[in-house]
Amino acid sequence: MGTDTLIDHFGVILVSFWGTVRLAVTAGLWSAALGLVVALMRVSPVPALRAAGTLYVTVLRNTPLTLVLLFCGLGLGATLDVHFSRDDLSMDNFWLAIVGLSCYTSAFVCEALRAGVNTVPRGEIEAARSIGLTFTQTARLVVLPQALRAVIAPLGSIVIALTKNTTVVYVVGYLEASRQMKLLFDEDGASVQVFAGFALGFMVLTIPAGLVFGRLARRLAVSR
Amino acid sequence: MRTSSGPRMATSAILLATGLVACGGQTSGSIVDKAASEKKLVIGIKYDQPGLGVKKPDGTVEGLDVDIAKYVAKELGVAEKDITWVETRSANREPFIQQGQVDLVFASYSITVDRKKKVTFGGPYYVAHQDILVRAGDTSITGVEDLAGKTLCSVSGSVSAKRITDEQHVKAKVQEVGGWAECVTRLLGGQVDAVSSDDTVLAGFAAQQPGTMRIVGKNFSDERYGVGMRLDDKKGCEAVDRAIQKMFATGAAQEMMRLRFGAANFKFDAKQPRPEGCG
Amino acid sequence: MNVLYETPGPRARLRNNVVTLLVVTAVLGAGYAIGTRLQAKGQWDSALWKPFLDVQVWTGLLLPGLLGTLTATVVSAVLALTFGVALGVGRMSARRWIRVPVGAVVEFCRAIPLLIMIFLVQAGSFALLGRSFSAFTSVVIGLTLYNGSVLAEIFRAGVRSVPRGQSEAAYAIGLRTSQVMRHVLLPQAVTAMMPAIVGQLVVLLKDTALGWIVAYEDLLNAGIRLIPATFSNLIPAAMVIAVIYIALNIGLGALAVRLDRRNPAPDPRIPGRAKALSPARIDSRGYAIGPVT
Numbered sequence: 137m138g139t140d141t142l143i144d145h146f147g148v149i150l151v152s153f154w155g156t157v158r159l160a161v162t163a164g165l166w167s168a169a170l171g172l173v174v175a176l177m178r179v180s181p182v183p184a185l186r187a188a189g190t191l192y193v194t195v196l197r198n199t200p201l202t203l204v205l206l207f208c209g210l211g212l213g214a215t216l217d218v219h220f221s222r223d224d225l226s227m228d229n230f231w232l233a234i235v236g237l238s239c240y241t242s243a244f245v246c247e248a249l250r251a252g253v254n255t256v257p258r259g260e261i262e263a264a265r266s267i268g269l270t271f272t273q274t275a276r277l278v279v280l281p282q283a284l285r286a287v288i289a290p291l292g293s294i295v296i297a298l299t300k301n302t303t304v305v306y307v308v309g310y311l312e313a314s315r316q317m318k319l320l321f322d323e324d325g326a327s328v329q330v331f332a333g334f335a336l337g338f339m340v341l342t343i344p345a346g347l348v349f350g351r352l353a354r355r356l357a358v359s360r
Numbered sequence: 361m362r363t364s365s366g367p368r369m370a371t372s373a374i375l376l377a378t379g380l381v382a383c384g385g386q387t388s389g390s391i392v393d394k395a396a397s398e399k400k401l402v403i404g405i406k407y408d409q410p411g412l413g414v415k416k417p418d419g420t421v422e423g424l425d426v427d428i429a430k431y432v433a434k435e436l437g438v439a440e441k442d443i444t445w446v447e448t449r450s451a452n453r454e455p456f457i458q459q460g461q462v463d464l465v466f467a468s469y470s471i472t473v474d475r476k477k478k479v480t481f482g483g484p485y486y487v488a489h490q491d492i493l494v495r496a497g498d499t500s501i502t503g504v505e506d507l508a509g510k511t512l513c514s515v516s517g518s519v520s521a522k523r524i525t526d527e528q529h530v531k532a533k534v535q536e537v538g539g540w541a542e543c544v545t546r547l548l549g550g551q552v553d554a555v556s557s558d559d560t561v562l563a564g565f566a567a568q569q570p571g572t573m574r575i576v577g578k579n580f581s582d583e584r585y586g587v588g589m590r591l592d593d594k595k596g597c598e599a600v601d602r603a604i605q606k607m608f609a610t611g612a613a614q615e616m617m618r619l620r621f622g623a624a625n626f627k628f629d630a631k632q633p634r635p636e637g638c639g
Numbered sequence: 640m641n642v643l644y645e646t647p648g649p650r651a652r653l654r655n656n657v658v659t660l661l662v663v664t665a666v667l668g669a670g671y672a673i674g675t676r677l678q679a680k681g682q683w684d685s686a687l688w689k690p691f692l693d694v695q696v697w698t699g700l701l702l703p704g705l706l707g708t709l710t711a712t713v714v715s716a717v718l719a720l721t722f723g724v725a726l727g728v729g730r731m732s733a734r735r736w737i738r739v740p741v742g743a744v745v746e747f748c749r750a751i752p753l754l755i756m757i758f759l760v761q762a763g764s765f766a767l768l769g770r771s772f773s774a775f776t777s778v779v780i781g782l783t784l785y786n787g788s789v790l791a792e793i794f795r796a797g798v799r800s801v802p803r804g805q806s807e808a809a810y811a812i813g814l815r816t817s818q819v820m821r822h823v824l825l826p827q828a829v830t831a832m833m834p835a836i837v838g839q840l841v842v843l844l845k846d847t848a849l850g851w852i853v854a855y856e857d858l859l860n861a862g863i864r865l866i867p868a869t870f871s872n873l874i875p876a877a878m879v880i881a882v883i884y885i886a887l888n889i890g891l892g893a894l895a896v897r898l899d900r901r902n903p904a905p906d907p908r909i910p911g912r913a914k915a916l917s918p919a920r921i922d923s924r925g926y927a928i929g930p931v932t
Contacts, residue, residue, distance in 0.1 A: 181644040181651070184659035188666060198841075198888035199881050200848030202859060207877060210542060214549030215874055216676050225511055225533040261643060271644045279643065300752035306852060309536045314754050318516075321762040331759050339750045408868040415865055417695040449854045452774070455765070461773075538852065541867035545874065549680065568871050 142329035145320055149330075152316030153337045159233060159302040159312060160341070164295055166238035171245025178250055181271055189246070196243040201236070201304045208236035209308045229310040237305070241298050248290040252283035255358075285356045292349025296342045313337060390595040391463045395436040403429050404448030404462035404588075408539060411564025411620050412468050421445050424560070425466040425585075427616040428485050428607070432464070432587065435603035450518060454478045457588050464600070465588035468558060471636055480593050481586030482600030484633045485613070489579030490520055491559040493566065495547060496574045501554055503578045507532040510553040513543035520556045523581060540565065548572060558583050563626035575626070584633055597638035608632035677874070687872035691879055696866065704861025705883065711775065711847045711857060715782035716840055722783055723790025728820060730795055748788035754849050757781035761853055774855035778847065786843050793835050797828030837895035841888050848884075858883060 142149075177189035196204065212218040213232050220231035256279050264278040303314035317334045320327075395401055405413035405425050413423040430440050448456050448467045456462045457479045468488070471481045494501045501507065504524060512532040514521035521534045535552050537543055543555045544565050555562065559579060566573045587600045607613040614630045621628045647655055677683060690696045729741035748756075760780045764772040772780070801824050809819040829836070851859040862880035867873040 179643055181647065182655045182658045182662070184662040188662055194889065195885060198845075198885040198892070200845040200859070200884055202848040202851060203877065203881055203884065206863065207881070209537070210545055210549075210877065211874060214546040214551040215680050215682060216673065217550065219551075225535060229535075265643075265645065274643060303752040303754040304849065306754060307538060314752065314758065317755060318758055321758060327766070328763075331755075331763070334755060335747070335751050338752060338755070339747075342750045343746075408864045410868055414868045415700070416869060417690070417693060417699040419695075419699045447856065452854055539864045541864060541871070541873050544871070545867070565871075 142327075142333045145330060145333070148316060148320075149313075149333050149337065152311060152313045153341075155310065155312035156299070156302050156337075157341070159230070159237065159305060159310070160295075160299045163234050163237035163241060163302070164298055166234060167241035167245050167294075167298070168291075170238055170242035171249060174242060174246040175249035175253070176275065178246060179253055179275075193243045193246055196240050197247070199240075201240050201301055202307055204240045205233060205236040205304055205307050208232045226310065229308050233305040233308045233310050236308070237298065237301065241294060241301070244294050244297075245291065248287045248294060249283060251290070252287035253279055255286040256282045282358050285353075285358050288349060288356060289353035292346060292353065295349065296345055299341050299345065300338065390593050391589055392436060392595050392599045394463060395433070395438050399438055400442045400444070401433050401436070401438045401463045402444045402446055402461070403433065404446045404453065404456055404465040404467055405429065406449070406467045407447040408541060409468060409561050409564055410568050412560055413466070414564075415445075415447070423564075424486070424616055424620040425468065427620065428604075428613070429464065429466040431607050431612060431616075432466075432600055432603040435606065436599060450515070453588060457590055460590070463589065464596075466585075467588075468561060468583075469586055469588050470558075470583040471586040475588075478591060479588045480591050480597050480638070481588060481636055482597045482638070483586040483604055484584035484636060485587065485604050485607075486560070486585045486617075487629060487633045488558040488560045488583040488585060490523060490556060490581040490583065491562055491579050492576040493544075493547065493555040493557075493562040493573055494553065494576060495550075496572055498553070498574075501576060503576065504528050504530055504580060507554055509533070511535055511551070513537060513546055513552040513555045515540055515543065515557075518557065520558075524556060528580070544573075559626065560621070560628075563621055567626075584636070586636060594638050601635050601638065604632070604635075682874050687870065687875045690866065690870045690872065691875070700861045700865050701858070701880075701883075704856065704858040704865070704880075707855065707857040707860070708844070708847050711778055711782070711850060711855065712840075712844045715779050715786065715847070716843055718779065718783040719786035719790055719843065720836075722787030724794055724825070726788060726791035727794030727798070728825075730791060731798060731820075733816065745788040745791050748784045749792075751785075753781055753785045753846055754852065756784060757849060757853055774850060774853045777853055778850035778855050781849075782843055782846060785846075786839060789839055790836065793832050793839065794825070794828055797832035798824045800831050801827045833898045834895045837891065837898060841891045841895070844888060844891060845884070 174189045174192055177185040178193070180186060180189075209229070209232055212235065213228070218232075219228055221227040260278055260282075261274060264274045269277065302312055305312055306314050306318070309315075313334055317330065320330050391401070405421060405423070407413060407415040407421070409423065409425075411423055413421060413425040415421050426445075430443065433440070433443055446456070446462050448462060448465055450467075453465050453467055453469060454475065457465060465479075469475075469481075470488075471484060475481070492501065492504070492507070501510065505528075507524060508531050510532055511534075512521055512524065513535050514537075516536050516538060521532075521536075524530050524532055525534060532554075535546065537546070540555075540557065540561060543552065546552045547555050548569070555565075559575060562573075562575050566575060587604075589596050589600070604613075608631075613632070617628045617630055645651070674683075681687075726741055726745055729737050730745060732738045732741070757777050757780075760772060760777040761774075764777070798820075805823055805827070806819050809823045814822065847855075847857055848859045850857050851863065854860075858880050862876045863873065866876040870876075
């Protein structure tokens with residue numbers, strides 16, 4: 137078990153990390169969109185929309201991700217017959233995993249955005265309303281531009297958490313980094329080199345992401 | 361937060377962690393001696409394989425593995441009520457034996473060359489065969505080669521799917537999941553086309569929901585179920601073999617198989633398999 | 640958030656009612672569609688749900704599983720809090736040779752996914768000691784390392800939120816560094832960070848479900864493996880345990896809200912008082928200080 141193990145397996149490790157990146161990026165985009173919609177629902181003037189948004193967030197935020205993903209694989213896939221691809225099993229599992237990861241993460245995105253809305257000073261919103269802007273106009277022109285800047289840093293943490301959470305996709309059966317590491321460990325036993333390869337992979341993904349978001353947050357901060 | 365400072369807390373955390381590690385004591389000597397002196401045994405079985413080993417809501421366990429374990433324990437002088445049942449999954453059977461967390465393992469435990477390096481096997485008490493489970497209405501799969509292009513469900517850590525794709529060179533798509541019940545749910549839901557495992561395991565699931573699933577009946581491997589115990593426990597192995605010999609000679613074994621497999625319409629092999637030997 | 644919109648007038652009320660009707664129809668419609676598809680697959684059969692009316696199913700399978708989840712949660716929480724204080728204090732140490740390695744450990748443990756960590760503990764223990772740690776030990780070690788390092792950052796942020804004047808005053812009356820930390824900084828830090836700490840414990844409770852992957856006998860195991868093995872009711876069982884998990888976490892979350900409320904709002908007349916930090920604070924590396932997923 138020299139450094140050879142890492143070099144031997146370098147190719148498969150890289151491939152598995154490509155799976156991790158694809159999951160993180162795709163789920164990231166979907167959860168941002170979904171999170172924005174749910175956040176708008178939760179601050180909207182219509183009580184029914186607020187209630188629906190609250191229910192969504194409460195359920196998803198309090199269920200373990202493992203269970204959410206199992207529901208996607210078994211509930212959506214096997215029982216409700218939701219399929220994204222009939223021919224390509226890997227594609228099917230990928231999109232079922234994306235549904236689970238996006239729904240779960242969007243609940244956290246929604247809460248971050250809502251916290252961002254709270255940072256917008258009351259006076260500005262009152263001013264916007266007093267010049268006759270509607271809810272949608274107030275949200276689009278006054279609240280969201282400021283709220284989005286305020287939540288860049290929390291969104292960065294969510295992106296990092298999401299990247300790490302892609303490992304839980306293990307239960308759906310899609311090949312990403314954690315499954316590849318388990319396969320390698322099961323094959324030739326644990327090796328420090330192989331683990332170090334995976335650890336490094338995650339650090340390469342998460343630490344720069346944190347730095348970029350931190351920088352963006354500071355540059356775009358609304359000075360008050 | 362008032363009484364301890366950082367370094368001391370770190371030490372206590374490490375102590376606690378090592379304390380956790382130290383759980384699960386080491387015992388030595390033959391299980392025959394343990395059974396004779398303590399009149400107690402810890403036996404590892406599966407908890408999720410209907411027909412072989414399953415944990416019932418009332419806390420009891422049942423299945424062929426359980427019946428045979430009870431018989432062998434009785435022959436070793438341990439009454440049913442003095443058996444402590446422990447769940448052993450496919451992945452943790454060897455570690456549990458090596459660490460002394462269980463004395464004997466009856467858990468659809470196939471005797472293999474690799475495993476014999478780590479544990480000693482008594483028996484075998486049954487020879488199962490790998491087979492294929494499909495939906496009752498599905499007539500498109502009648503043998504291994506029909507699995508080409510179909511989706512096959514398998515449990516992580518099991519070799520069943522690898523046998524088909526690697527040894528039989530059939531290009532099936534493999535869906536890996538965490539447990540057999542998941543596989544059966546996916547099969548009935550139509551998300552996979554077949555489940556492959558030992559015929560005994562498949563029969564147990566088929567018997568649970570009669571009429572919904574069919575075993576193809578093309579067995580293509582011999583899985584000799586042995587009784588796992590600590591490596592080099594020759595005395596224990598011989599005692600277990602004697603008990604199994606007696607179980608088949610008196611017809612008790614055949615009776616247990618009829619009870620557990622009869623409902624599944626499963627044609628079981630009631631002959632005693634050739635003993636592995638304890639040498 | 641009623642700052643965002645006016646008290647609805649007659650037209651707005653009408654519009655709201657229309658939207659409400661649409662939302663209710665959409666939710667009910669979706670529920671009905673899912674319900675009928677489950678019905679078509681026989682998932683509402685009473686035979687699949689009856690087991691949950693049986694006391695024995697609870698006492699024999701579900702509650703022992705729940706106990707497994709709670710044991711792992713409590714043991715890991717205690718160890719992670721201890722470990723977190725140790726790491727947090729170590730990272731603020733005046734001595735470089737303590738500060739730097741502790742910082743490296745914290746950053747490392749936070750960057751590695753928990754599941755990878757648990758796999759490493761299991762496989763690594765076998766490679767090093769010749770035997771695998773039990774699933775329980777592996778899960779507890781993984782949870783402790785990860786949550787401990789997140790909690791370390793929470794404590795550190797809490798200590799930083801205590802105004803300088805407090806520690807200066809403490810030094811001035813002759814307390815040693817360790818005494819200042821113990822008697823002045825940590826108690827205030829813990830109070831200020833209480834919501835974040837409890838929030839992290841909710842995360843920890845949810846993460847025990849990962850133990851299922853390495854064969855730990857928790858609530859998820861009871862629901863996904865043990866119960867369906869007898870009753871072939873995987874989907875209903877998964878729904879039941881989801882409800883239990885949600886109830887548990889809402890309970891813990893409510894505790895966090897109560898603790899937050901007990902925490903006094905910063906009094907503008909006393910400039911030197913530490914104020915509670917919102918969980919959404921962020922450190923220089925882009926990580927949240929406080930619970931995230």
